[in-house]
Amino acid sequence: MSMPHVLMVGCGDLGQRLGLRMQSLGWQISALRRNPERLPNGFNAVRGDYTDRDDVIPLVDIKPHYVVFTPLPTAREAAGYQQGYAQATRLLAESGLLAQCRGGLFVSSTRVYEESAGGWVDEDSPLTASDSSAASIIAAEQTFLAACPNGTVLRASGIYGDWPGMFVERLMKGLASPDPERISNRIHRDDLARVMQFCLTRLHEGLSNSSVYVVSDEAPTPVGEIESWLASQLDLPPATAAASGRRGNRRCSSERLRRAGFEFRYPDYRAGFAELIRDNGGKTLPLES
Numbered sequence: 001m002s003m004p005h006v007l008m009v010g011c012g013d014l015g016q017r018l019g020l021r022m023q024s025l026g027w028q029i030s031a032l033r034r035n036p037e038r039l040p041n042g043f044n045a046v047r048g049d050y051t052d053r054d055d056v057i058p059l060v061d062i063k064p065h066y067v068v069f070t071p072l073p074t075a076r077e078a079a080g081y082q083q084g085y086a087q088a089t090r091l092l093a094e095s096g097l098l099a100q101c102r103g104g105l106f107v108s109s110t111r112v113y114e115e116s117a118g119g120w121v122d123e124d125s126p127l128t129a130s131d132s133s134a135a136s137i138i139a140a141e142q143t144f145l146a147a148c149p150n151g152t153v154l155r156a157s158g159i160y161g162d163w164p165g166m167f168v169e170r171l172m173k174g175l176a177s178p179d180p181e182r183i184s185n186r187i188h189r190d191d192l193a194r195v196m197q198f199c200l201t202r203l204h205e206g207l208s209n210s211s212v213y214v215v216s217d218e219a220p221t222p223v224g225e226i227e228s229w230l231a232s233q234l235d236l237p238p239a240t241a242a243a244s245g246r247r248g249n250r251r252c253s254s255e256r257l258r259r260a261g262f263e264f265r266y267p268d269y270r271a272g273f274a275e276l277i278r279d280n281g282g283k284t285l286p287l288e289s
Contacts, residue, residue, distance in 0.1 A: 003028050004204050007064035009050050009092065014107065014159075015070050016040055017193035022200065030062050051083055056091045060100065066200060067097060067104035067148065071140065073133070081133040085140035093147035103150030103203040105196055110157045110185060110216065112138050115250040118183050122253045123155075123212040145211055152199055152209045156192055157185035157216035157252050160272065163280050167273075171231055176239035180224025185216045185252040188266040198262050210260070216252035219268035226269050233277055 004027045008015040011031035019029040020040060029043045032055070036045035046062070048055030051074060071088055073080035089106070092098055111134045114126045128134045141153045164172065187195075192215055199209050227239065258264075266272035 004066070005030065005062075005064045006066040006068060006200060007059065007062055007097075008032065009059070009067060009069045010071060011039060011043075012070065012072075013162075014189060014193060014196075015068065017189065018068065018196045018200075019043060021193060021197045025201075030064060032059065050091070051088045053091055053095075056095050056097070059092075060095055060097050063100065065102045066203065067092070067101050068107075068196065068200070069104065069144065070107045078132040078136070081136040084136075086136040086143070089140035089143045093143050098144065098148040098151070101148060103200075103209075104144070104148040104152070105199055106141060106144040106148075106151065106153045107192075107196075108137055108141050108153050108155045109134075110155050110214065110250070110252050111248060112141070112155060113248070113250055116248060118181075118249050118251065120251045120253055121214070123210065123214055123256055141212075150203055150209070151211065153212045154192075154195060154199070154215045155212060155252075157187050157214075159189050159192060160186050161189035161276070163276055165276070167226060167230055168234065170242065171227060171234070171236050171239055174237070174239050175242040176227050177223040178241040179249075180222060180227070182223050182249045183220050183251050184223045184226060184269075185220050185250070186269060186272070187216050188272040191215075191217070191264050191266050194265065195257065195262060198260075202260075210256055213257045213260075214252050214254050215257060216254050217264055217267055217269070217272075218254065218258075220251035221269055226273075229270065230273060233273070 006027055008019055008031040011033045023029050023042055031039050031043045032046045032048045034049050036047045039045045071085050073084040112127050113121045114128045115121045127138055145151045195215050202209055
């Protein structure tokens, strides 16, 4: 069998983490990025923008065995989600790139769910009909699954793993959540890359993945509990509630993924944040004034 070849469409931090993992297993890596000079050595770097038809069409000639699409909104309003998710996925589908592959992965978001009262959601839970930005993500999921043989959508919850990250940075500013009882879900970026490796490896071994996996750690947790734990670990003073914003409130179940055989390296927030704190000397970083 020839060396397996995966094309990363959009290759930021997550794509690079996955690409390096697959490269270490002997896979050939191609990657589309607007600034390909930032890609790791050994990647077949392709300059381009996945929202531009003229950049997408030539990807067909690369003839990868697998495609991994990690889209982002081009702006934070609904039009940015429409362009970055729905329109971009439609371009990939119309180009014929997805149809010629053996399989592929699409990184989505748990934002697509309707649940907002703290209940559990899984792969079969109702999707939102009230969030216009999420509607573009849902449309992109559907387009990808319809066009890509053996396609899998990975609905990731809040990605963390950088430093200081949202939680710590906010606490450093003396701010806390206005709704400490709201349920937070997260996935460490290394575990998300490991899930992607897990799915690609299964595909190449001839195994079937689910068409959708929820990718979230094993411990949905109230925001206030995480903030209190972080503040105690970092010896930060009490924080005051920040201004309210629209945020989800649900418990994401990754049981289907775990039943398939995946094991989290960071099964809860303590495991992930404890390592981050240890790796950064147990101290917070000074904020720019």
